Amino acid sequence: MDNRPGIFKWIEKFCASELVEGIMGDLDELYAEDKANLGPKRAKFRLYLRALTFLRPIFYKGFKPIQNPNMMIWIHYFRASWRSIKRYRQNSMINLIGLTLAITCALLMSLLVVDEYSFDKMHRKKENIFRLYKKNVNPVKGSSFFTAETSGLMGPEIVKNFPEATHFVRINPWFDDIVLSYEDRHFQTAEMIFADSSIFDVFDFKLLQGNPKTALKRPSSIVLTQTFAQKLFGEEDPINKTIKGINDLSFTVTGVVEDAPRTSHIQFEALVSWTTTTPGIGPLNYVWMNNWLSQSHYTYLLLSPGSDARQLAQKANSLIAINLAERKDNYFFHLQSLSDIHLKSDEILYTRKMKIGSHQFVLLLAFSGLLILIIASVNYINISLAKATKNIKEVGLRKVIGSSRRQVILRFLSETFMLTLMAVILSLILVYLLLPEFNVLIDKDIPFSSAFKPSIVTCLLGFLALISVVIDLYPAWVISAYSPAMILKGANRSIRVGSLRKILLGIQYTVSITLIICTLLIIRQIDYLKSQTLTIDGEKVMVINLNNEVGEHGTLLGNRLRAHSNITSASLCQAAVGGGTFSVMVIPSGQPQAVSTRIFRVDTHFAKTYGITILEGQYFRPDVRSDSNSVIVNEAFVKYMGWETALDKTIQFQEGGTKYPIMATVEDFHVSSPAKNLVSPGVMYLHEGNQNNLSIRLGQGNVEETLDFIQENWDALAERTPLSYSFVDEWYDRTLKAELRMVDTSVIFTIISILLCGLGLYGLSALMLEQKIKEISIRKVLGASVGALVAMTNRQFVLIILISFVIASAAAFWFNSSWIVRFPYQIDFDLSSYLLAGISSLLLSIGTVSLLAYRASVRNPAITLKDE
Amino acid sequence: MKGTHIGELEELILLTVATLYDDAYGIAIMREIETRTARKITISTVHAALKRLEDKGFVTSRYDGATKARGGRRKHLFQVSKAGQKALAKSREIRNGLWETIPKIAFKDG
Structure with missing residues (x-):
């Protein structure tokens, strides 16, 4: 054939060698015929179509037959594993879900850690x-x-x-x-x-x-x-x-x-x-x-x-x-x-506008990821141990046929490896889907392609090998130890693993309850911090920055905006929440020591705009001349000085300078992150220069429409600067960004850990009940009530959970007392968080176990006992 | 050995192989079936059925008869084996048996 298309090569590669010559000969013959009848173009097209239809399984030459006995035994292991996975579908699903969640978490954490450590590595010097x-x-x-x-x-x-x-x-x-x-x-x-x-x-x-x-x-x-x-x-x-x-x-x-x-x-x-x-x-x-x-x-x-x-x-x-x-x-x-x-x-x-990460946060996340991995691994071990009773006959038979103990262990390890491999593949898909959300959560921009960096791939393979060996070595070791004679006699049908299972379950619960308590405490603490900012009704206040071409028309813009029915107040001055304040030393009357004080240069609308409560005296009035020579202090100032009242006091800005009378005290409000600073002593006075901020209080009306109105007025004055504004509540949230981020992440970790614990407990108790079904049936025949049987099943779990709760409380208390001291405002010891965590995990567990136990108890003893 | 069941198409092809006797290769079989049954059949389907028949032991094959149109390649020629003959005979027997037991009255309208 003159110019044979590449498809012929495919056929040669794909089809069994004894067929190739016949197939290609036939194709050529038909092609020659078509060429004569239809011309070369259509002939070629039909040749292609015809050749494609040969790429079907029946012609496939098949995989090379495996000669190496080692390979053959591995293939056998995997085949046996696959059957076992299919047979115990419920347990396999529980294990798969658990491992997938854990590996997904671990993978996301590795992505984060690797990314954080890769910063600034591109510079040669x-x-x-x-x-x-x-x-x-x-x-x-x-x-x-x-x-x-x-x-x-x-x-x-x-x-x-x-x-x-x-x-x-x-x-x-x-x-x-x-x-x-x-x-x-x-x-x-x-x-x-x-x-x-x-x-x-x-x-x-x-x-x-x-x-x-x-x-x-x-x-x-x-x-x-x-x-x-x-x-x-x-x-x-x-x-x-x-x-x-x-x-x-x-x-x-x-x-x-x-x-x-x-x-x-x-x-x-x-x-x-x-x-x-x-x-x-x-x-x-x-x-x-x-x-x-x-x-x-x-x-x-x-x-x-x-x-x-x-x-x-x-x-x-x-x-x-x-x-x-x-x-x-x-x-x-x-x-x-x-x-x-x-x-x-x-x-x-003061690392302004630089991409700075938090080592602490990275470590915290990595640690949480590790905990999740541990919980999932423990689940796997527990379920494997419980399942061992079912596998024991297989072990017996294998040993009779001549398997060594090592081979039996390998057979079970290959099953775990298979499950882990599936979990890794699922995790990669999950990571792909979840990465955008994760990036939002941790405030980063990691691309999915990072998952294929050599370091991450190594991590993945590491998880794969480590998990499949570590979590199944012990169960496989235990189960492979039995002598075939004993197994096949049926003398000992259940495997004793002593208290290990209980200890593992306890570890799981301890980790999980600790996470729950800590998360509750974190949420309450951050809520408390947030509530500190609410002294200003920040919901409807926005700040427009006038540090640009519109600055000179500030008064005009302010007046135009005030005319709108949904703008209740507008304050044009230097001070605003989120900027425009600064610190100087102030000398209170009759005091030798100067006080570092935050200065608010305000106008007569400031207090009304921000909804600041006046505790004593009166806020600056527009038409009273003397007010412009007076000052107002905040509560923190009064407290710092230890004054009863501030109304009869004066302050100076420098020694020998003018004494300004204090005309009012206002409540404290934050102008920096409440997570980092106490409200510092503050002084307000009327000032007409540097009117860089226009604070606007919006009414109950339509915000969109009001914003459009503001935009219109802005555009009338600004030629090249776009309107930029921020809402005060959002600004507060930004100052608490790191803390809010911590709340979100710990909530997610806690949910995952609860989910994993629940799954593990479900799988474990289902298997245990299946082994105990005869005991339960006999008890029932002898007169035990369903209630008593459910209670009996629950007893051992309840004990484990109670012990875990005690340990977890101690751990959480330690965490809390070392974490919470970083904040200037702290919640008191909060017993309810501890109790809530304990009781909820107890109820959840009792619920799960009772459901299963009830199902086992109502089964007809005549059926469960018939084969003995 | 796989199952020795024989499908309708397989039977048709097996019979065709027998008909063509010494020139039973892919295209010839395809043509023969096309002319006799007036049904379109692709070359790969013929090859697939032949492969199945060979796997079941109903046909044997050899290579012979290269021509220029085939790019110098030999034909993959098939012949019905003993087992194939038996299978065909059995299938025919079943049919004949069935034909014979049809009561005359059943087809009286047709």
Whole structure:
């Protein structure tokens, strides 16, 4: 045949060799005929169709016959296992569900852990890159904290003075969203950062266009990420184009950089040259970014290989002694290696706009995953042991035919391996389906493709091998020990495993009840924290940020909005919940010591807008002139001073300054996360400058419609800034994000563990009752009531659960007392959580067992006893 | 050995193999059946049935008679075996028996 299609090769591979010649000959003959009658094209088509019909099982040459006896015995094991799995369908299902859940959990946890540890590993010089951070000590109070914020001069000075540091990179992620405009296209970015030109030397952020040496050298240079450049420029070449950015300044696009890798703790959409901010050089003239005093930038250092980071940090302290002598007792520098930044920064505060994970949270999740794995494994062991009685005849027969003990064990291990393999496959499917939800839950963006990373695949194979050996070795060991003579005589039909089964069940219950109690306590604690924020009726208050072109029209916007019937109050001032407040020292009248106080610059609508209760005195009135020279304090201030009342007191902002009378006390409310801070002493006064925030209280009416109204009014004033606002309750939830996340995850883990425990208990008691059915029947014949039989079956489980409850309570109490101290507001010891957990697990178990026991007890003894 | 039951198509093919005697290969069998029964049958179905018949021991096969149209390949030629003959005879017997026991009256209208 001239040009034979590839399908012939398939046939040659697929069909039995003794048929191939006949088949291909026939095909060729028919083809030749078709070609003559129909032409080559149609002939070929028909040949294809005809050839395809030969790919059916009957022609298949079959698998190579297996010659190796070892292989044959393994195939036999798997065949026997498959039959056994099918035969004990209920137990197999319970085991499969349990293992699948557990492996799914474990797999998700591994994905998380591997992902968290893979951060910042893409930089070639990662071994030698360090971030400067400092311990900020308050020698008077004796308190201290760590912060990653440094001054803008620290990096340059270190490199200038100490040769082991070869490069510095300063990074300042900008605080607000910035709109970048090219011609009539405007796009907002939350990830604009100021950075030194050396960023491309030190890190491996890849510049796709532009020169890495010079891109960020000159003032007013901007480098955009690929994605952002595409949004802003479309098909146009962005290089050397002029765009409008921060403060309406013009910037030249000098480069396009690859999007920041997902696993980089530094995230950006636009990089602006640091020189833009240098006074005298760049147009921004930000002294605070380039002096010793202001601490708000991140400094990265590249050290020459082999230099001592600890020593360099020591030397950095000497720079403070020289240049910022007044802080030499406050600041103590450290260097953190790049690979530690993402995960080991739990203690370091002020890591603005960086992707920082929580080591604690990762460990907690990994530990919970392990617990689930243990519970599921225990289920498996228990059910295998209980099932052993059924398998014992098989063991006897195998041994008579000549199986060694090892072979019997392998036979049972292969069954477990098969189930585990199925569970692994199901888990992969489940992980694929659940990963998006999981990502939301843990606030990450792990792609499913991570599941095929070598490290994860190793983990999976590890689970597979470990689980199938570990969980079945003991049951297989026990069952294979019996001598065939004894088994086949039928003398000993039930296997004794002593108290192991009870201990295992106890472990399971202990873990599960501990999880339940802890989860209940966590929920109550976080609820309590949330209730702390409700002193402000946050539900209907929104805050619009005016730190942009609309700022100058703030009053106009406020007045227009107040006209709407569903806007009950609007406050235009600097202070808002979620921003606009700051701390200064305040001297209360007649006190020698200044108090660190949070300042609220407000207007006359503030209290009404936020629904703040006035405890004594009167809030600022619009038409009373003297009010603008008075202040209002909060409860925390009064408490801190130990005053009875604040109304007859005054405060000063500096020694010898004006004394401002206090005209009211307001209740405490949070402007930071209630999980981290107590409400600090606060002072409010009327102030007309910096009116950056417009807080709006919405009424009971249609929110959508009101929002449309606000949008309309905004659009009338804003040319290129989109409306950005946040609701106060959502803001509070964000401050509690880590805590709320913990609630969600622990609830899920607890549900899974309860489910697994329930399944395990169901499987176990079903098997035990089946073995005991004769005992139950005889008792029944002798006159026992169904109730008594159910009670008898329950007795041993109840005891185990009670013991588990005691141990679990102790464990939960320990956990709770070590966890809860981290919060400034703590719930009291909560007995009801303990009782609820104990009673609910007891009732659930009794319910399960009773149902099964009842079914066994009502069976007719005549049937169950007939074969003896 | 697998079951020795013989299906309708198998019987038809077996008979055709016997008819064609020395030239019973795939295409010839297909043609013969097509002309005699006026029913369309694909070449792979013929091959499958032949394979089944051979597995049951009703036919034997050999390779012979290469032609140019076949790309120089030999034909896979089939012959009815002793067991095949018996199976055909048995099947015919059953049918004949049935035919003979049909009461005349049953077909009187037809």
